[in-house]
Amino acid sequence: MESSIVDASATSRKRRRDEEEEEELEQVFFIIVSVVTMLLGALTWYHDKYFVKEPARNLELERHSFLNRLYKGTKTDCIEQLRVSKKAFFKLCRILQEKGQLVKTKNVPIDEAVAMFLHILAHNLKYRVVHFSYCRSMETISRQFKNVLGAIMKVSKEYLKFHEYNLEGSVENKWRWFKNSIGALDGIHIPITVSAEDRPRYRNRKGDISTNVLGVCGPDLRFIYVLPGWEGSAGDSRVLRDALRRQNCLHIPNGKYFLVDAGYTNGPGFLAPYRGTRYHLNEWIGNTPQNYKELFNLRHASARNVIERSFGVLKKRWSILRTPSFFDIKTQIRIVNACFMLHNFIRDEQHSDPILEAQDLELLSVVDNELINQQMERVTNNIRDEVTTIQATEEWTRFHYFFLSREMESSNEKNKSSGKRKMSSEGTRSYFAWNLEMERVLADVLRDQRNLGNKGDGNWKAVAYSTAAQILSKRFGVHFMADNVKNRFKLWRT
Incomplete structure (x- = not known):
C-alpha cells in the first residue's frame, strides 16, 4: 500500500516536472520565433527602403523594340546605324536568302542576322556590345555573323564586275x-x-x-x-x-x-x-x-x-x-x-547617298586648309604649246603627246576666248586667273549660302552661284559670272 502511494507521488512529480520543462521550452521557442520575426521584419524594411531591386527583363520585348526602331523606324536612323536605307536593307535580305542561301534559324530571323552583321561592319562593334543591344548570346551573334558573311561572299561576284554606265x-x-x-x-x-x-x-x-x-x-x-x-x-x-x-x-x-x-x-x-x-x-x-x-x-x-x-x-x-x-x-x-x-x-x-553628300559639305573646310597652307601666288592663264617638240619612244608615252596635240590647240583657243573679262571700272578687257584670296572669299560665300539653305541634294542652287559672282566682282573689281563660280567649284570637287 505504502509503495503504491510512493509510486503515485513520484509519477505526479515527474509529470509536473515534464510539464514545467515543456512550458519552458515553449517560452524559449516563442521568444526565439519572436526575435527572428522581428529581425526578418527589420531586414525586410531595410531592404525595401535602401536597396533597389533590379526589375525582371523581358528580353524578347526589348529585342523587338530595338529592331523596330532600327530598320522599321525613320529612314535616318536606319542609314546612320546600318548604312543602308530601309528599302535597300530588305532587298539585301531577299538577295542573301535567294542567291546567298542564307536561311533563318529557329530563333533568329534573316533580317535580324543581317542587321547584326551590318551593325558590326558600320561601327566596328565588339560582340559584347551587340549582345547588349540585340539581347542575344555572343555565341549566337558569332554564328550568325559568319553565316551572313558566307552568303555575301557567294553573291559578291555578281556585284564586283565590269558594268555599263552612263556619264553625265x-x-x-x-x-x-x-x-x-x-x-x-x-x-x-x-x-x-x-x-x-x-x-x-x-x-x-x-x-x-x-x-x-x-x-x-x-x-x-x-x-x-x-x-x-x-x-x-x-x-x-x-x-x-x-x-x-x-x-x-x-x-x-x-x-x-x-x-x-x-x-x-x-x-x-x-x-x-x-x-x-x-x-x-x-x-x-x-x-x-x-x-x-x-x-x-x-x-x-x-x-x-x-x-x-x-x-x-x-x-x-x-x-x-x-x-x-x-x-x-x-x-x-x-x-x-x-x-x-x-x-x-x-x-x-x-x-541619294548621304555619305557622298557629307563629303561635299566637308569640301569647303578642306579647301580652306589647303589655301592657308599655300603661299599667295598669282599665275597667268597662258599655256605654252610645246607638244610638237617631243619625240616619243614608247607606245604609252606617245599617248601622252597624242592626247596633248589633239587637245592643246582647242584648249588654247578656249582660254583666249573665255579667259578675258571686262574690268568694271574701265570697261577694258584683260586676262585674270583665280588666286588664293579669290578662292578663300568664294569658300566663305558658299559656306554662308549653305547655312541659308541654298544647297540642294548634292548641288548648289542658282542663287548661290549668282550671289557668289556678285560678291567676287565687287570685291576684286573683275567681272565674275555664275558659270565661273560653278566651274571653279567643280574643280574643287575633282
Missing part, C-alpha cells in the same frame, strides 16, 4: 579626255590584326600593320575588281602583277586602259602621269597649268581621283575598315571583300 555633267567632262579608259585603280591599306610572328610581313612603310588591297573602279564610283589579302609590306606594282596572273584575274579588254598614279609602270592597259611634275589636285588650288605636262597631269588627276573618292566613301561608310578588328586574318580579308560588295550594292539601290 561634270563627270563626263572629266573623262572625255580619255575616251578608251574604263576606270582607275590604286592600292589602299586596311588596318588588320595579325599574330606576332606575322607582323613584320604586314608592316607597311608607315610602320602600321595592314593589308594592301587593290581596288579598281569605274567613273561611276562602282568597284570593278578587288584583290584583298596581300601583306602591307608588298608594293602596289607587285599586287597588280599578281592580279593579272591569278585565275580570277583582272581582265583588260583590247584597246582599253586604266588610269594609274606614278607608282605604277606606264604601259599597255595602264596610263600613268608624268613623273616629277605637279600632279595631286591639292597642288592646283590657286594655280593653273604652265606647260603641256602639267596640263596632262591636271586632267589625269581630275579623272583618276574617282578611285580616291571611292576609297574615301568606303572607309567612311564602314568603320571596321578604319581600325583593326578582333577577327582572325582569314575572316578580316573576307570582311574587306564584303565591304566592297556592299558599297556597289548601295550605289545601285540608293539614288
Whole structure:
C-alpha cells in the first residue's frame, strides 16, 4: 500500500516536472520565433527602403523594340546605324536568302542576322556590345555573323564586275579626255590584326600593320575588281602583277586602259602621269597649268581621283575598315571583300547617298586648309604649246603627246576666248586667273549660302552661284559670272 502511494507521488512529480520543462521550452521557442520575426521584419524594411531591386527583363520585348526602331523606324536612323536605307536593307535580305542561301534559324530571323552583321561592319562593334543591344548570346551573334558573311561572299561576284554606265555633267567632262579608259585603280591599306610572328610581313612603310588591297573602279564610283589579302609590306606594282596572273584575274579588254598614279609602270592597259611634275589636285588650288605636262597631269588627276573618292566613301561608310578588328586574318580579308560588295550594292539601290553628300559639305573646310597652307601666288592663264617638240619612244608615252596635240590647240583657243573679262571700272578687257584670296572669299560665300539653305541634294542652287559672282566682282573689281563660280567649284570637287 505504502509503495503504491510512493509510486503515485513520484509519477505526479515527474509529470509536473515534464510539464514545467515543456512550458519552458515553449517560452524559449516563442521568444526565439519572436526575435527572428522581428529581425526578418527589420531586414525586410531595410531592404525595401535602401536597396533597389533590379526589375525582371523581358528580353524578347526589348529585342523587338530595338529592331523596330532600327530598320522599321525613320529612314535616318536606319542609314546612320546600318548604312543602308530601309528599302535597300530588305532587298539585301531577299538577295542573301535567294542567291546567298542564307536561311533563318529557329530563333533568329534573316533580317535580324543581317542587321547584326551590318551593325558590326558600320561601327566596328565588339560582340559584347551587340549582345547588349540585340539581347542575344555572343555565341549566337558569332554564328550568325559568319553565316551572313558566307552568303555575301557567294553573291559578291555578281556585284564586283565590269558594268555599263552612263556619264553625265561634270563627270563626263572629266573623262572625255580619255575616251578608251574604263576606270582607275590604286592600292589602299586596311588596318588588320595579325599574330606576332606575322607582323613584320604586314608592316607597311608607315610602320602600321595592314593589308594592301587593290581596288579598281569605274567613273561611276562602282568597284570593278578587288584583290584583298596581300601583306602591307608588298608594293602596289607587285599586287597588280599578281592580279593579272591569278585565275580570277583582272581582265583588260583590247584597246582599253586604266588610269594609274606614278607608282605604277606606264604601259599597255595602264596610263600613268608624268613623273616629277605637279600632279595631286591639292597642288592646283590657286594655280593653273604652265606647260603641256602639267596640263596632262591636271586632267589625269581630275579623272583618276574617282578611285580616291571611292576609297574615301568606303572607309567612311564602314568603320571596321578604319581600325583593326578582333577577327582572325582569314575572316578580316573576307570582311574587306564584303565591304566592297556592299558599297556597289548601295550605289545601285540608293539614288541619294548621304555619305557622298557629307563629303561635299566637308569640301569647303578642306579647301580652306589647303589655301592657308599655300603661299599667295598669282599665275597667268597662258599655256605654252610645246607638244610638237617631243619625240616619243614608247607606245604609252606617245599617248601622252597624242592626247596633248589633239587637245592643246582647242584648249588654247578656249582660254583666249573665255579667259578675258571686262574690268568694271574701265570697261577694258584683260586676262585674270583665280588666286588664293579669290578662292578663300568664294569658300566663305558658299559656306554662308549653305547655312541659308541654298544647297540642294548634292548641288548648289542658282542663287548661290549668282550671289557668289556678285560678291567676287565687287570685291576684286573683275567681272565674275555664275558659270565661273560653278566651274571653279567643280574643280574643287575633282
